Amino acid sequence: MDKKVKKEFDPKIVGFLCNWCTYAAADLAGSSKMEISPALSVVRVMCSSRVDHNLVLTTFFNGADGILIAGCHPGDCHYGEGNYYARRRYALLKKVTESLGLESERLQLTWISASEGNRYAEVVNSFTEKIAKLGPSPINCRSDL
Amino acid sequence: MSRITLESKPSDGVRELLRHLLDKGKVSAVLAPRRLDDEGSLDLGFITDRSELDSIDPFAPVMIANTAQVLSMITPSSSKIAVVLKPCELRGFVERVKREQGTLDNILTISCTCGGVFPLQKAVDGITGGMTANYYSDLSSEKIHAEIRETCKACEHFIPINSDVTVSLVGEKDLDENCQIYLNSKSASELLEGLGGEIDKKEYDPAISAGLMKKRLAEKERLFNSxxxxxxxxxxxxxxxxxxxxxxxxxxxxxxxxxxxxxxxxxxxxxxxxxxxxxxxxxxxxxxxxxxxxxxxxxxxxxxxxxxxxxxxxxxxxxxxxxxxxxxxxxxxxxxxxxxxxxxxxxxxxxxxxxxxxxxxxxxxx
Known part of the structure; x- marks a missing residue:
């Protein structure tokens, strides 16, 4: 019975992708006709540092089962150092959710450059798999938040 | 850097210190907790008139308002101000200064090793003599006072960090006739020259409050787990x-x-x-x-x-x-x-x- 439920579970994942690296990588993966999990809905942001914690929290509260934040590799940020700030902010977010027991593993930050279409497909597919295994988020569509 | 020992209650000692600062024109104003009546009502007084200093209760175990916030209202000040505040209020103000919400220039910070404060409701009801008597005896014996707030019970930062003046209360055996004032900065030494009392070169030794530290750390763990x-x-x-x-x-x-x-x-x-x-x-x-x-x-x-x-x-x-x-x-x-x-x-x-x-x-x- 349990297995059946898990099979039927269709995770909803939101990806905040940086315009300059990861979004281009997503484009590349698409035009290279790679197989990419349809569970991920893409939100294009100008920089991974644009993703403030309220965006992440609101997305979780409104029903996302997982959130992927992806940007340029350290040193390659289009704006010089945005991804370094993003990383600090992410560590903070991770720590707070962890301290409250809020399944911080549903949140992931990763670096994917514009030429890494392969890697994009891999990351999205493996993250989808991970979230599918975790099952629906307990925050998902709670009416008392 | 140095220590002044006065033969008085710490609160009298600090009033004397503040009087000295105002009389000698070393500071233009004082910010400190103040008693409003005998029922135990308190506020934060911003004082320039010497006669008002009598109502000051520097170590009143309440937090009527957060002095860190109030300091943002009155800094930068064009003249020197002496401020009596709790260690956490001082740390809070340092955080505010980092956020450009005030400055420590022209501020003489006077703090104490803190035994914690009563919940605000108690302050509203009035802090009476009986309550504070127990509080001070617990300070001497390095006990966590039963009536103070949860967070105070679990606070390990009760020794002021970076205060100009530290008045030692926790673990001091004779709080009725002994006031230990540690001067931690050059400006404090200059401003308090001529205060009187016994002066020696001694820095604050955390050993005197180590007993309380141990209890607070244990309480912190208990609180965070519960x-x-x-x-x-x-x-x-x-x-x-x-x-x-x-x-x-x-x-x-x-x-x-x-x-x-x-x-x-x-x-x-x-x-x-x-x-x-x-x-x-x-x-x-x-x-x-x-x-x-x-x-x-x-x-x-x-x-x-x-x-x-x-x-x-x-x-x-x-x-x-x-x-x-x-x-x-x-x-x-x-x-x-x-x-x-x-x-x-x-x-x-x-x-x-x-x-x-x-x-x-x-x-x-x-």
């Missing part, structure tokens, strides 16, 4: 913050939450009926007013690493949510990943304003 039901999780978060009435009083009194236009009170979070209808079609029910959990968790991410654990948020909460305990618990964890102690050092940058090129690799999936 404030959260079970392992946490969304149910636990809702159980704690579900009672919130949305007054945002906790952020109003917070020394760290200085933003005039707080994101959570901005139009960013205003929604119209169409939005709620859409939400309802998904969820079937909604909590109104909305965004209660978002406010608390969001605020925690915003400022918990700078939380000095002053406890005012718990004090003002009309729904009796242990805001301070939860925030301090999370704050300890967030500050630790940045190796940060709020208010320790003015030169230490706010964690989210700086970065290192190589860090946090274990958080990122590379």
């Amino acid at each position: 404030v959260f039901p079970g392992k946490g999780g969304i149910d636990a978060v809702i159980e704690i913050f579900g009672k919130c009435v949305g007054c945002h009083g906790c952020s109003r009194v917070c020394p760290i939450c200085y933003c005039v236009s707080c994101d959570f009170e901005s139009m960013n979070f205003d929604s119209d009926i169409a939005y709620y209808e859409k939400e309802l079609s998904q969820k079937g029910a909604l909590r109104l007013p909305p965004d209660t959990m978002l406010f608390h968790i969001g605020r925690m991410i915003h400022m918990s690493f700078s939380c000095v654990g002053c406890g005012l948020c718990s004090d003002v909460c009309p729904a009796d949510i242990p805001v301070a305990s939860v925030f301090k618990r999370t704050g300890d964890k967030t500050a630790s990943i940045f190796d940060y102690i709020p208010g320790r050092d003015l030169e230490e940058a706010i964690p989210v304003m700086v970065f290192k090129e190589e860090e946090f690799s274990r958080f990122v999936d590379e």
